[in-house]
Amino acid sequence: MTRPAFPHIPWSSLPGRENGPRVLGVNPWITDFAAFNVWSRPAGLLACLDMLRAAGASVALLDCLDPTWEAAPDLGLKWPRPGKYGTGHYPKEEIEPPAPLAFMDRRYSRYGLPRERVAEALAALDPAPDAVLVTTIMTYWYPGALDVLDLCAELWPDVPRLLGGTYATLCGEHAARHADAHLMAGPLETPENWSRLSWLIDFDAPQPSGNAGLSLALDLYADPPYSILLGSRGCPFHCEYCASHALYPRFRQGTADAVMKSIQSEHGRGVRDFAFYDDALLINPDRWLWPVLDRITAADLGLRLHTPNAMHVRHLTPEVCARLKAAGLTTVRLGLETTDFDHRHDVKLTREQWEAGARNLVSAGFELDDIGVYILFGLPGQDLGNVERAVAHVRGYGFRPHLAHYTPIPGSPMFGAACAASPYPLAGEPLFQNNSIWPCVPGGFNWDEARRWKLLLHGQQG
Structure with missing residues (x-):
């Protein structure tokens, strides 16, 4: 039986520009x-x-x-x-x-x-x-x-x-x-x-400007079940475990018109699920986020919005939560890191801010099963007992705890500590930066511990 020919991957160009490289x-x-x-x-x-x-x-x-x-x-x-x-x-x-x-x-x-x-x-x-x-x-x-x-x-x-x-x-x-x-x-x-x-490539083209780096060629996916939204690049914060500044030294935000144009184009192709890719979604929301959410709400587009990159809890005021809910936010992910609020490695978050943000989400009508909370696991020198307490704390709210396994990332402030804590040559071989091997956990990955943590995440005795 002859195998069918592989489908043609089309070239895409702007009208009248087909002769470019x-x-x-x-x-x-x-x-x-x-x-x-x-x-x-x-x-x-x-x-x-x-x-x-x-x-x-x-x-x-x-x-x-x-x-x-x-x-x-x-x-x-x-x-x-x-x-x-x-x-x-x-x-x-x-x-x-x-x-x-x-x-x-x-x-x-x-x-x-x-x-x-x-x-x-x-x-x-x-x-x-x-x-x-x-x-x-x-x-x-x-x-x-x-x-x-x-x-x-x-x-x-x-x-x-x-x-x-x-x-x-x-x-x-x-x-x-x-x-x-x-x-x-x-x-x-x-x-x-x-x-x-x-x-x-011998391409005499002017330097990109305007929305360059924020506009995405999403139309190159022929029949997408979902799409992504990008209103900003980089991050204004300097979390110790993150290399955002090494990748994108400058925090840039786009415009509501550009984001809305992308949404309308993808919506016209049948897409209803959109994931925000911003590292700092709730920073300066008047710049683009609020106008976009207001237009989505007014147009009644029937979208489901998702935040796989954790939102900063301290910005979740009652007004913010209500606007997110009205626009169709469905999958909520929060960055808690730890409940040891006096010793954090990310953006400062007080216990009062965490409790207020959690309460505001519930009051806005979000389903508990759709609220997931990231808890860092496997940091260099981390007391895993604190992780267990954080898991229990999150479950006490009815939210879903998720272990965010630590990845030692070159260019992040914590990478030096990770190299010192790990038995693997993290700086010399990137394969050892894989969080699946638990590179900074004493003893590394083992199945018994993995099963125990899985049970704890589901509220069962590990």
Whole structure:
């Protein structure tokens, strides 16, 4: 039986600009012990493709974690049906773990599209690209990016390949040794990065301005079950465990008109679930958030809004909670970190602010099951007894506690302490930055403890 042809991944350009350079963006597979799709999109890569298209390039997207082509006959792809609000499992293939992680008693997998199908999709791309942009979302997922780069090098050995994203930005020395690509550290819209890319592909384009970096090429997904919203880049805060400032040194906010235009476009394609990707959603809400929420409410668009990046609890006044509820906020995620309010590693939060924010959410009519609270787990030198008390505290409110497993991130203020506390060479090998191995917990990951924490999260005796 002949296998059906792989679907064509179309080039997209602005009207009258079809003769510009062709730039392919690739979001690689996840290679990890576990992965779950919580409204995942490569926001940085989508921003790059949008600004390149606006400058006159033709762009295409291959997301190894999501089909990005038009509907086609049966391709032999078994993709799990979307779960609640568009989230869900990825298809996966168990593979051998990289040598540094061979000690782990866990299955290691490649999540996303089958590798052979990705290779076929790349080979079928016609005409060939003039440049390939490969992103990286987590530092320790770099094996998937290196694999994609190798596939592209085999197909188009003379085409410039650029590696950007978290791994390229925060682990530059490691990436320079292992990636067969030009490294792009930081946002593309910086003058240095834009000039370098323009030179590599002989593209005489003006420096991006205006909403560059905040506008996303979401239309490159053919039939999306969800979409994302980005009203700002970066964060004004300096939490010790976060590398936001190393990735985006400047906190920028967009405009309500730009965000609303994106919502209307995606809504017109049938999307009803939208996830906010902002790190500081409730900062300066008059700038764009309130006008957007007011327009959503007035238009009665029937949206479900989600906040996978935790909101800052201290900003949850009765008015804020009421406006969020009226606009359709459905999935609420809060950043508590710890109930030891005198010893925090993030934005200062008092017990009174936490209790008021929690009370205001309930008073605004949010369902308890839709309110999840992130509690940091596995920090260097952390007393895990405090984590247990925080879990019990959150459950006492009727909310869902979630352990936010600590990831040692280069460029974050806490990384030095993490390196000192961990038995693994975190700075030399990004694979050891994987939070699945509990890199800063004495003794590391073990199944008995994992099961005990799972029981505690569900209110059962561990």
